Amino acid sequence: MSPPFRAEHIGSLLRPTSLLDRRRQFARGAIDADALRAAELAAIAQAVALQQEAGLALATDGEFRRRSYHSYFYRQLGDITPDAVGGDAAGGEAQGLGGRGAQPTAVVKSKLKWTKPIHVDDFKFLRSLTQAVPKITIPGPCAVHFRGGDAAVTAHAYGDVDQFWDDTVAAFRCELHALAQAGCTYVQIDETAFAKFGDADVRAALAARGDDWSRLIDRYIDVTNRVLADLPASLNVGMHLCRGNRGGHWHAEGGYDAVAERLFNALAIAFFLLEYDSQRAGDFSPLRHVPKGKRIVLGLVSTKTSEIEHKDELKRRLDAASRYVDLDRLSVSPQCGFASVAEGNPITPQAQEAKLRLIVELAREVWGTS
Numbered sequence: 046m047s048p049p050f051r052a053e054h055i056g057s058l059l060r061p062t063s064l065l066d067r068r069r070q071f072a073r074g075a076i077d078a079d080a081l082r083a084a085e086l087a088a089i090a091q092a093v094a095l096q097q098e099a100g101l102a103l104a105t106d107g108e109f110r111r112r113s114y115h116s117y118f119y120r121q122l123g124d125i126t127p128d129a130v131g132g133d134a135a136g137g138e139a140q141g142l143g144g145r146g147a148q149p150t151a152v153v154k155s156k157l158k159w160t161k162p163i164h165v166d167d168f169k170f171l172r173s174l175t176q177a178v179p180k181i182t183i184p185g186p187c188a189v190h191f192r193g194g195d196a197a198v199t200a201h202a203y204g205d206v207d208q209f210w211d212d213t214v215a216a217f218r219c220e221l222h223a224l225a226q227a228g229c230t231y232v233q234i235d236e237t238a239f240a241k242f243g244d245a246d247v248r249a250a251l252a253a254r255g256d257d258w259s260r261l262i263d264r265y266i267d268v269t270n271r272v273l274a275d276l277p278a279s280l281n282v283g284m285h286l287c288r289g290n291r292g293g294h295w296h297a298e299g300g301y302d303a304v305a306e307r308l309f310n311a312l313a314i315a316f317f318l319l320e321y322d323s324q325r326a327g328d329f330s331p332l333r334h335v336p337k338g339k340r341i342v343l344g345l346v347s348t349k350t351s352e353i354e355h356k357d358e359l360k361r362r363l364d365a366a367s368r369y370v371d372l373d374r375l376s377v378s379p380q381c382g383f384a385s386v387a388e389g390n391p392i393t394p395q396a397q398e399a400k401l402r403l404i405v406e407l408a409r410e411v412w413g414t415s
Contacts, residue, residue, distance in 0.1 A: 046102060052404045055380075056182035059392070089109050089171075118183055119189065179230075183233070185235060221272070236285070242261070285319075322346060343378070
């Protein structure tokens, strides 16, 4: 079988308390890097076992070696902070309960350059632990620009925005080729920008900095297609879209209507993993633009709350979506990861496991396989 699977999960998992404790010890100099890495590897092995016991056909490392889903990757490319809030790198839980969180911004203090594989060792370790398909998640190539615009690009490091895009494309292509060469067959790009263009507040913020949101869609599709051009046939690349997922909070709301036709048709992605766990994501009608050769993973289960969804309601939602995309081209997943930053969402480990099992049970009842 090849991705996407009928039962998917987006990538990140709740970090064990013991791992968070070891990371704090490392930060204050109480343990060395080797001790921290040993704790990470032990926790990853437990995470892989959890996914296997839940019945998933894929396995991630839970993103246990990352502070956030995208900061680790970009930090390997230079002095790049994709998620600054108030001038500092975002971390911890957002304040309040479940509302709109502050939209992070990007700071670019150096040119981007790929100098060595970023996630190849992560893939090799995953492969050593499981017979499931190892899934590697990476941030989208447009994340930094979306959060900072041309101004962030030219503030310190670049005099030419086109050079920034050339460097970004080159870096991402190097990493994808390195993963493919190592034997990786499944990569998920987490590109949250596309899902946020439907939000009026986001559009207003983009306009205030001088960006036309519709033109940005076209630019981001072009950049992503340059990244994906002529990749090895063995590498399956999907794209995850959501509207923010930090500490149970979100950064945008609004359906996929503004981007659907261009996104599903012009972007050279074979399958999309879409947030669909709340009314903030809109209805399923934009799926009418999905061409026959592409597949959709519906993120129907929320990682923002411990409340367990009802299977019958999930089946009704699958039936509603199948009016636009044939059931045979659909899969199910949570709407996002369980811990897009290390501190995680306000959900219990027990609920996390129950939701993973629910997705597998739902897939087996609907399609006969997970």
